[in-house]
Amino acid sequence: MEKIKSAYVNQIGAYTRVCGLVEGTQRIPTNHRMEYWQQANTEIPLAIKTSNVKDASYIYEALYVGRIPTHFGHFLLEGLPRLCEAASMGIPIVGYITDGFLPEGIKPTPRKEINWVIKSITDQKFYQIKKDKNFFVENLYVPRLPIVISQSCSEPRRMTPMIHKIVKAARKEYIPDFSIENLYLKRTGEIIEPDNSLTISDPISILAKQISTVSFAKKISGKTGSNTHISMFAQADCFTDWQQRGDFLQSDRNQLICDLIKTYNKKL
Numbered sequence: 139m140e141k142i143k144s145a146y147v148n149q150i151g152a153y154t155r156v157c158g159l160v161e162g163t164q165r166i167p168t169n170h171r172m173e174y175w176q177q178a179n180t181e182i183p184l185a186i187k188t189s190n191v192k193d194a195s196y197i198y199e200a201l202y203v204g205r206i207p208t209h210f211g212h213f214l215l216e217g218l219p220r221l222c223e224a225a226s227m228g229i230p231i232v233g234y235i236t237d238g239f240l241p242e243g244i245k246p247t248p249r250k251e252i253n254w255v256i257k258s259i260t261d262q263k264f265y266q267i268k269k270d271k272n273f274f275v276e277n278l279y280v281p282r283l284p285i286v287i288s289q290s291c292s293e294p295r296r297m298t299p300m301i302h303k304i305v306k307a308a309r310k311e312y313i314p315d316f317s318i319e320n321l322y323l324k325r326t327g328e329i330i331e332p333d334n335s336l337t338i339s340d341p342i343s344i345l346a347k348q349i350s351t352v353s354f355a356k357k358i359s360g361k362t363g364s365n366t367h368i369s370m371f372a373q374a375d376c377f378t379d380w381q382q383r384g385d386f387l388q389s390d391r392n393q394l395i396c397d398l399i400k401t402y403n404k405k406l
Contacts, residue, residue, distance in 0.1 A: 139223070145278035146191045147232055149267050152202050152278060157186045160280055163202055194272035197265055202280045203233035206256075208246035211364025212238070215392055217252070218300065218370075219285040221259055225300035230263040231256075232273060251345045258307030259300050291395040297370070298402045305353045305371055305406050311346035314354055321351065323360035323368065341365050353406050362393040370396040374404045 140162075144155035152163035201224055206217040224231050235253075237246045256264060265273060284293040322336045330338060336359075339351060349371045352358065359379040360366045369378055378397055383389050 139282070140280045142278040142280060143276070145275045146186070146194055147200075147202065147267060147273045147275055147278065148186075148191075148271065149205070149234055149236075149269060150186075151204070152275075152280060153186055153191075157191070160278075162282065163204060163280055191272045191274070194274040197230065197232065197273050197275045199277035200230045200232040200265060200273075200275050200279070201227050202278055203231045205238075206233055206235045206252065207238045208235060208249070208252060209238060209240055209244060209364070210247050211367050211392070213247055213252065214364070214367045214370065215285060215395065218255075219283050219297065220281075221256065222284060222297050222300045223279075223281045224256075224260040224262070225303050227279070228260075228262065229279070230265060231260065232265040232267065232275065232278075234267040247345070254307075254345065255304060258304050285395060291398050294395075294399045295402050297399050301371060301399070301403055302406065305349060305403075308346040308349040308353065308371075311344070312350045314351055318351065318355040320357045320359065321355035323352075323358060323365045325361060325363060325365045328361070339365075362389045366393055367396045369393070370399040370403075371406075372400050372403065373406055374401050376400065 140160070142152065142154060142160055145160065146153040146155070146157065150164065152160040154160060203220040203224065206220065207213055220233065221231070235249060240246060267273065284296040285291045318337050320336050321339060322330065323339045324330060324341055326341045330336075337351075337355075339348060341348070348368060352368050352371045353373065355372060355376055357377040357379065358366075358369055358372055359381070361381045362383050366380060369376075372378075378400075380393055
């Protein structure tokens with residue numbers, strides 16, 4: 139965790155008081171795959187003009203969370219890692235929610251669902267950065283990301299306190315009234331043959347219901363993709379059985395990251 143005294147924050151990243159970029163705060167972390175479409179904008183200025191931030195709004199202290207995408211899979215693998223420290227720090231957060239560059243036919247996760255997740259993680263104020271606006275933060279805390287999307291998860295245990303809070307909030311909204319032995323995580327539009335041995339998830343139900351259902355499942359299966367990344371909310375001993383989509387550098391590899399995070403979810 140890095141503490142920056144007198145920082146400027148906007149939708150591009152965080153900058154020191156002399157307006158140099160704070161490493162790791164840009165929209166695309168330098169160790170992420172640049173061609174990954176959801177990361178978008180690759181042009182990140184290494185410095186900004188002081189004249190452009192003279193009207194910045196003041197914040198005494200905040201945790202930098204930056205860009206929170208609404209694409210479901212990227213929210214889980216990009217947004218939540220940025221939010222994980224908010225579960226324990228007890229200070230305001232600063233960042234913004236964005237639809238990013240959604241491909242044709244992909245619907246964003248509703249903002250109210252994203253905000254529900256954030257409120258289940260922290261009760262502190264969320265300073266949302268508007269386009270072309272700046273904040274001046276007297277004490278800015280910048281965490282390292284525990285995940286390198288499509289590559290690795292170096293510190294999965296850092297996600298655990300946040301996941302416990304989200305699952306607890308989800309179970310207040312919904313608890314299944316039957317045992318879930320074998321849960322199939324259905325993709326939107328996927329046609330599945332009737333099978334009495336399976337409980338079929340509803341990918342368009344409210345997020346709290348999806349998370350709660352996953353947290354009670356003893357076994358989870360499905361075709362890897364954004365829908366299966368929700369396995370990060372399953373119990374540590376939940377068995378997973380995935381059908382690979384052949385997209386090793388993205389969907390399949392990211393699913394391994396989610397299952398690694400799951401292994402730390404003891405006593406949900």
